[in-house]
Amino acid sequence: MYRQLCNYFICILLLFVLLFQGCKTMVTCDSCNGVGKIICQICDGEKDYKIKEDCSYCSNGNTLCEECGGNGNLECQQCNGEGMTLEPCQFCGGSGMYFYPDGNGVSCRFCSGAAMIMQPCHSCGGEGNRECDECNGDGSIVCKVCNGKMYEIKTENCNLCDENGKVVCSKCKGEGKVEKK
Numbered sequence: 001m002y003r004q005l006c007n008y009f010i011c012i013l014l015l016f017v018l019l020f021q022g023c024k025t026m027v028t029c030d031s032c033n034g035v036g037k038i039i040c041q042i043c044d045g046e047k048d049y050k051i052k053e054d055c056s057y058c059s060n061g062n063t064l065c066e067e068c069g070g071n072g073n074l075e076c077q078q079c080n081g082e083g084m085t086l087e088p089c090q091f092c093g094g095s096g097m098y099f100y101p102d103g104n105g106v107s108c109r110f111c112s113g114a115a116m117i118m119q120p121c122h123s124c125g126g127e128g129n130r131e132c133d134e135c136n137g138d139g140s141i142v143c144k145v146c147n148g149k150m151y152e153i154k155t156e157n158c159n160l161c162d163e164n165g166k167v168v169c170s171k172c173k174g175e176g177k178v179e180k181k
């Protein structure tokens with residue numbers, strides 16, 4: 001009698017277990033194919049990803065020309081910006097003296113005997129400055145950091161995924177299996 005009752009209980013128990021399992025059938029997670037992890041969407045599993053960031057160096061793709069300080073021209077080094085240079089007098093050949101055919105020499109009237117005379121600077125044409133060749137006179141140059149694109153591409157290390165570039169599957173919480181619905 002007691003043994004019969006015991007068997008009966010075991011049968012009931014088995015039935016419950018079967019029923020319980022029946023409504024909680026686990027199937028392989030189709031998101032991760034049962035692995036429990038999926039490739040990180042942020043970095044594509046590469047462990048680093050590129051982001052566009054506004055160029056911190058410029059605001060419009062151009063930067064002030066450092067060579068000329070934005071003036072567009074540079075002080076002529078030949079004449080120190082004066083526009084004129086002291087050069088040997090062409091009339092007396094730089095001697096300061098003018099000699100008559102009879103050999104008598106007088107002080108050159110052209111340079112007043114100074115031998116040197118102020119002349120417009122050859123280098124800058126008397127302007128005192130010359131166009132900055134760094135910026136071609138614009139005063140600004142294309143930003144070297146972003147090449148005028150106004151943004152920088154920065155590589156960020158992805159810290160959302162593991163060393164293999166994978167993250168835990170959100171569908172199965174890493175179990176690899178999900179309940180069949």
Ligand SMILES: [Zn+2]
Binds near residue numbers: 029037
């Ligand atoms: Zn999964």
Ligand SMILES: [Zn+2]
Binds near residue numbers: 042045165
């Ligand atoms: Zn990642």
Ligand SMILES: [Zn+2]
Binds near residue numbers: 066132140
């Ligand atoms: Zn310049």
Ligand SMILES: [Zn+2]
Binds near residue numbers: 096112
């Ligand atoms: Zn002279």
Ligand SMILES: [Zn+2]
Binds near residue numbers: 079127128
């Ligand atoms: Zn000059």
Ligand SMILES: [Zn+2]
Binds near residue numbers: 061147
């Ligand atoms: Zn820039």
